[in-house]
Amino acid sequence: MKVLVAYYSQTGNTKQIAEVIHSEVLSRGYEADLKPLAALTPESLNGYDLVFMGSACHSSDLAMPVKALLEAIAPSPPFRLAGFATHSTYTPEGDARRRVLYEAWAGQCTTSFERTCQEKGIAWCGYFGCQGAPSAPIEVFIHQTILTDAEEWEAYIADARTHPDEGDKEEARVFARRVLAAGSVGSVVAVCRKAEPGVPKYAVDAVELIEDFGITGDYHAGKFVRHRYLAKLDPTMPNHRHVLITDTVIFADVALRGIDLEPGMMAENIVVDGVSVMALPLGTRIGIGETLVELTEKRDPCGQLNGSHPRLLEAVSTDENGQVCWNAGMFARILKGGRVRPGDAVVVQSQPEAV
Numbered sequence: 001m002k003v004l005v006a007y008y009s010q011t012g013n014t015k016q017i018a019e020v021i022h023s024e025v026l027s028r029g030y031e032a033d034l035k036p037l038a039a040l041t042p043e044s045l046n047g048y049d050l051v052f053m054g055s056a057c058h059s060s061d062l063a064m065p066v067k068a069l070l071e072a073i074a075p076s077p078p079f080r081l082a083g084f085a086t087h088s089t090y091t092p093e094g095d096a097r098r099r100v101l102y103e104a105w106a107g108q109c110t111t112s113f114e115r116t117c118q119e120k121g122i123a124w125c126g127y128f129g130c131q132g133a134p135s136a137p138i139e140v141f142i143h144q145t146i147l148t149d150a151e152e153w154e155a156y157i158a159d160a161r162t163h164p165d166e167g168d169k170e171e172a173r174v175f176a177r178r179v180l181a182a183g184s185v186g187s188v189v190a191v192c193r194k195a196e197p198g199v200p201k202y203a204v205d206a207v208e209l210i211e212d213f214g215i216t217g218d219y220h221a222g223k224f225v226r227h228r229y230l231a232k233l234d235p236t237m238p239n240h241r242h243v244l245i246t247d248t249v250i251f252a253d254v255a256l257r258g259i260d261l262e263p264g265m266m267a268e269n270i271v272v273d274g275v276s277v278m279a280l281p282l283g284t285r286i287g288i289g290e291t292l293v294e295l296t297e298k299r300d301p302c303g304q305l306n307g308s309h310p311r312l313l314e315a316v317s318t319d320e321n322g323q324v325c326w327n328a329g330m331f332a333r334i335l336k337g338g339r340v341r342p343g344d345a346v347v348v349q350s351q352p353e354a355v
């Protein structure tokens with residue numbers, strides 16, 4: 001997939017967000033360009049599969065050059081579109097007054113993107129907005145026209161000048177990951193279970209997922225925590241690790257370290273292809289065949305893995321530079337049960353709330 005991160009920025013706020021999204025997309029292994037709007041024509045967007053389009057908010061809406069570019073896109077282009085903007089007014093979270101101000105002074109940004117996508121038949125992938133520090137003339141405008149109360153103004157401007165801040169940038173990274181993940185489709189390669197704890201689990205023809213419980217006949221199924229050490233500490237803790245999911249990207253990574261993994265060697269229950277589970281934020285919901293699961297925790301690799309191969313723990317807990325990097329699967333809880341077998345579709349569905 002080829003990705004473009006385009007931006008229109010006069011004072012650098014939107015450019016900062018564009019850079020964060022661009023580096024996040026690159027870090028996920030995609031080919032990605034970062035370009036200011038002035039370097040683009042409507043036709044040049046057609047060379048991409050996914051376009052992140054960013055704009056400063058002007059007069060409650062996307063900046064005119066961005067609107068003009070969107071307007072000039074020919075119907076049914078080959079790319080999907082995600083939008084982002086920075087605006088000086090508050091974000092819509094928080095109290096009613098802030099929401100009203102957001103709607104009045106920045107609310108058009110998202111509707112302009114959505115309207116364009118509807119009119120042009122562009123697949124719309126979602127919107128991210130955050131505050132951006134106002135320039136000096138905009139500060140004067142806001143103070144004289146919108147936030148005239150001295151106390152409200154002081155509180156607003158002290159904070160507004162700090163944006164986009166690290167929190168905004170982290171939210172932009174999460175947004176980029178959601179957009180990359182949404183709609184990605186893969187398939188089940190193998191399903192595994194074992195009644196006893198430990199590695200490996202054994203590949204079988206099908207497994208039965210039980211809602212809020214686990215896999216029938218699998219050691220890790222249960223209402224309450226099944227991890228043996230944690231269960232000793234508090235056996236009444238709820239079980240959020242109903243299934244462990246790995247993917248073929250992990251298998252390929254481990255192969256580069258000279259280890260040939262077979263499904264089940266990491267005690268995983270489901271191996272998928274076409275969806276990189278380690279890249280998905282926690283909270284992501286994944287449809288697997290007729291079931292629905294939600295990612296709850298990155299698996300903390302432990303020494304047991306070396307029962308499958310003497311170097312497996314090292315291979316899935318450090319990167320090539322020796323830095324700690326967990327690459328051993330994701331735990332999920334089962335929201336909707338059903339049968340899962342190799343060949344079933346895997347569809348990333350959700351907009352998770354947290355990383």
Ligand SMILES: Cc1cc2nc3c(=O)[nH]c(=O)nc-3n(C[C@H](O)[C@H](O)[C@H](O)COP(=O)(O)O)c2cc1C
Pocket residue numbers: 008009010011012013014015055056057058059060061086087088089090105106131132133134135138
């Ligand atoms: C001409 C102009 C109009 C603006 N109008 C709005 C507005 O209606 N609502 C708002 O929240 N911010 C408005 N702003 C503030 C910018 O959206 C905000 O500072 C943004 O982060 C600037 O992005 P940039 O640094 O990428 O240019 C305006 C800024 C300018 C220069």
